[in-house]
Amino acid sequence: MTVHDQPVAETPDPREFGLSVLPEHEIPSELTALVADVRALVDAVAHTEAGPEDLAEARASVAAATERISGTRRETGALMEQTRPDGTAEYGTLTNVVSGVTNPASPPLQLERSGDGLRAEITLNGVYQGPPGLVHGGWIAAILDQALGGAASAAGMPGMTANLDVNYRSPTPLHAPLEVTARVTGTERRKVFVSGEVRHNGTVTAEGTALMVRFDASG
Numbered sequence: 001m002t003v004h005d006q007p008v009a010e011t012p013d014p015r016e017f018g019l020s021v022l023p024e025h026e027i028p029s030e031l032t033a034l035v036a037d038v039r040a041l042v043d044a045v046a047h048t049e050a051g052p053e054d055l056a057e058a059r060a061s062v063a064a065a066t067e068r069i070s071g072t073r074r075e076t077g078a079l080m081e082q083t084r085p086d087g088t089a090e091y092g093t094l095t096n097v098v099s100g101v102t103n104p105a106s107p108p109l110q111l112e113r114s115g116d117g118l119r120a121e122i123t124l125n126g127v128y129q130g131p132p133g134l135v136h137g138g139w140i141a142a143i144l145d146q147a148l149g150g151a152a153s154a155a156g157m158p159g160m161t162a163n164l165d166v167n168y169r170s171p172t173p174l175h176a177p178l179e180v181t182a183r184v185t186g187t188e189r190r191k192v193f194v195s196g197e198v199r200h201n202g203t204v205t206a207e208g209t210a211l212m213v214r215f216d217a218s219g
């Protein structure tokens, strides 16, 4: 049996691909709170005008915190398992750099099922700056890639991005609420066609299409 023979909407079990899986309820709330704190720290470091004494003290505190939590490490590529209301399992990213629940290097992107695809609301701080006051285009592409890949995955067809095409329609502001949407628009053999948008105040600031190629579980 191959992945593409499986019914759509039933995501393959990542364990069959040698990936480790952590049930969502086993993620300590202290860890998700720490992730938020570290995001705030990154923003503070990027923009601080503190003097040498405060910087040195902050550095020592950060070094102590790093030492404190560095004993054991989760496997890179671990996925989070969520249980849908109907009892079936769904898998999400855990350490992924664009929407990893436990990765403070990711923006706080939480894609949820909505209508025929996925949707998220996100406000990006100055950490994600490209042109002054605006979101970096590379991060916009990364967020679209994640939403597009996530839409294919949520439809039961996880895979890899083979092609990503982004059009930047208007500047995307920092410090302002953005809406991200994505959906599957078609399939052909292992090819999954997806499209998505980033909007501010209802206006599309960027739109993307991608070709995702489903994982081939036949081999």
Ligand SMILES: CCCCCCCC/C=C\CCCCCCCC(=O)SCCNC(=O)CCNC(=O)[C@H](O)C(C)(C)COP(=O)(O)OP(=O)(O)OC[C@H]1O[C@@H](n2cnc3c(N)ncnc32)[C@H](O)[C@@H]1OP(=O)(O)O
Residues within 6 Å of the ligand: 011, 012, 013, 014, 017, 079, 091, 092, 093, 145, 146, 147, 148, 149, 150, 153, 158, 159, 160, 161, 162, 163, 188, 189, 190, 191, 211, 213, 215, 216
């Ligand atoms: C394990 C289960 C897990 C489940 C749980 C998941 C939960 C996840 C949760 C949340 C979602 C996360 C979302 C992540 C989002 C981010 C995604 C990324 O950043 S991916 C990294 C960047 N992408 C790469 O590194 C790919 C590198 N490229 C490749 O590895 C290969 O080229 C690959 C896999 C894309 C295709 O290789 P082939 O050997 O498997 O397949 P071939 O036969 O070449 O292609 C299949 C079909 O696609 C077309 N195709 C392939 N590449 C194309 C291209 N660039 N343009 C047009 N068509 C292309 C071919 O012509 C063929 O089409 P014809 O069926 O014959 O019509």
